[in-house]
Amino acid sequence: MTTLTIRRLAVPKRPRRRTTVLGVIALAVGLIAVHIWAIRETDVSISALVSGWSGIVSFLQSALPPDLSWSTVVQPGIEACLVTLAIGLVGTTFSIPFSVLLAVLGARTTSRNPFVYQAARGIMSFLRAVPDIVFALIFVTAVGLGPFAGVLAIILHNTGVMAKLWSEAMEEIDDGPIEALRVAGASSTQIAAHVVLPTVVPQFVGLLLYRLDVNVRSSLVLGLVGAGGIGFLINQSISLFRFDEMMTYILMVLILVVAVDLLSGAVRKRLNA
Template identity: 65%
Template sequence: MSAVIERTVQRLPVPRRRRSPRTIITAGLITAALVALHAAAWIDTDMDLGMLAEGRHGMARFVAEAFPPDFAWDPVVRSGLEACLVTLWIGLLGTTLSIPFTIVLCALGSRATSSNAAVYQIARGIMSFLRAVPDVVFALIFVTAVGLGPFAGVLALVCNNTGVMGKLWSEAMEEIDDGPAQALRLAGAGRVQLIAHAVLPAAVPQLIGLALYRLDVNVRASLVLGLVGAGGIGFLINQSIQEFRFDEMLTYILMVLALVVAVDVLSSVIRRRLTP
């Protein structure tokens, strides 16, 4: 009996999915719009594969001059290691020093903890502004205030990271179970008690994971900030390019690669340990 049923089931034709003319027209319009947008973007960005092919000789010469990398201890490797350490400190301080400001903003800009619509919108607006301004722009502003060096890079990352992490943390707080918070509200708990004893404890693993992710991003961002005078190994890369010392540049890039991989591995290990 079961064999008969199996043969019958196997012979049943798969029903064809019916698509209404309206759905087909909508899909066609969306496809045409995407094609038109990409065509406009291709034209306005001066995309030219032929120009890229013509410039292959310049790229080949650039790569040939970068190999082999310069592994001379003094001054290349030693200064590169010191600059890598500065780059790591910039990313670390830019992440950790932004946490107090992030907590305040996400407490005011999260629906799980803020009941005042005006305060909520103001907090979200501040976070949007800090996210919208690139960290490089913040670095240029702070360089004019405190001069060249890592301090400007730390301040730039604190501003930008507060906006980015504030958005991520506020959304994480909105996704937690609302049961403990409701129980505390019924017991007469205030807003600070609600945040400290219900919202933050429930969201701590996710918040720490997001902070570690931002640390990884900020270490890489601090490299770019060094190109505009905010210190770290990015400054050495920019200097070696300006002096046409491409072998030194390649050495510094390899150091950056090792630093980014190390931070990424460490962050992944910590996140796995935090995952229940």
């Protein structure tokens, strides 16, 4: 009877890149040089900050205590906060169908045509590259001052961002069911509808809630360029040097952002449970 001897083979070690001392020194020198250039270009000056400390103190003295007049400050501020929330909510919701379409066309798992794939990725990159405040300035000249310009700006910018995030989530799923449907002759639309989209619904919802949180805060900035909401009141109070009113509006913004963050966090926790 022959006895078989089983030899355990050693697992080959992962090859390591040899990092030379000169390479580390060159990298460190390069990083230092880049940061020195960046500091010079941005006019970073500790002395200017120290000398301007009196201006900061004067500003705080003007801003504190905040103006809590109900009819002239608090009530209009609450109404403007609701408008800011509405801009972020409507802009996020209306961007969903465009984001889904771009994500399906710009994901390798659902898009077979290279031209369509590259075109979708190009549109995503363009919408993400242009800041929402630039879109707001464009739409203010087109539709006038008010929240509608902010909604349109959020829709365009958020479409590019969400489509990018969702397409990446679609590309990370298991390829097994997709390949099985392709072998069976299923089209890209059928694959997206029956496999890809149902699989990534939890990721979609989580990313959507994250973007809603971001868009509500972006709506504040859009108000500074005439898109309505609490940002418009903050800009107005700064122009009139009413820093006590501005402080009240900032506190309202803080409460609004915290409330939206807690709400979205609770919904994400419920989905993951």
